[in-house]
Amino acid sequence: xxxxxxxxxxxxxxxxxxxxxxxxxxxxxxxxxxxxxxxxxxxxxxxxxxxxxxxxxxxxxxxxxxxxxxxxxxxxxxxxxxxxxxxxxxxxxxxxxxxxxxxxxxxxxxxxxxxxxxxxxxxxxxxxxxxxxxxxxxxxxxxxxxxxxxxxxxxxxxxxxxxxxxxxxxxxxxxxxxxxxx
Numbered sequence: 001x002x003x004x005x006x007x008x009x010x011x012x013x014x015x016x017x018x019x020x021x022x023x024x025x026x027x028x029x030x031x032x033x034x035x036x037x038x039x040x041x042x043x044x045x046x047x048x049x050x051x052x053x054x055x056x057x058x059x060x061x062x063x064x065x066x067x068x069x070x071x072x073x074x075x076x077x078x079x080x081x082x083x084x085x086x087x088x089x090x091x092x093x094x095x096x097x098x099x100x101x102x103x104x105x106x107x108x109x110x111x112x113x114x115x116x117x118x119x120x121x122x123x124x125x126x127x128x129x130x131x132x133x134x135x136x137x138x139x140x141x142x143x144x145x146x147x148x149x150x151x152x153x154x155x156x157x158x159x160x161x162x163x164x165x166x167x168x169x170x171x172x173x174x175x176x177x178x179x180x181x182x
Contacts, residue, residue, distance in 0.1 A: 003152030040130035044073035049137045056107045059145035068164020098124035103138045
């Protein structure tokens, strides 16, 4: 159920962004660069991080859409479910598990982060740019879950799957049409 007058019932988070483009368009440009720009993290890994953080933050909207995109890009829904149930036994490579362990701590207990977390990431083979991008994706989707919750955004599963399919396409962008680069 929508909580605000300017987000119509059944609308996605795009309705929030469209309500005040002066504020939100720069955020969407940031999102586009973070999620689809050059990165040591694959698009699939970035979508998985977005979905994982969203599930940890209890946001069915963001988790549903980004989980669907991650599934299309190679991380089936069972992987996301397993990550949330028990990260240590989930069917992912150890290198990725180390990154997701860090993302989980950043999401649920950021004040507990220490130099050891970064040392673990480096030892697992993640470079500074990958760590920086993982932090960006995790914090961006913590913010998105708060936006979604504050506006009461609820979208049915079929629309979430459709959104995930759209986001999984190689030419996807979250930028409004008049802000897209050719």
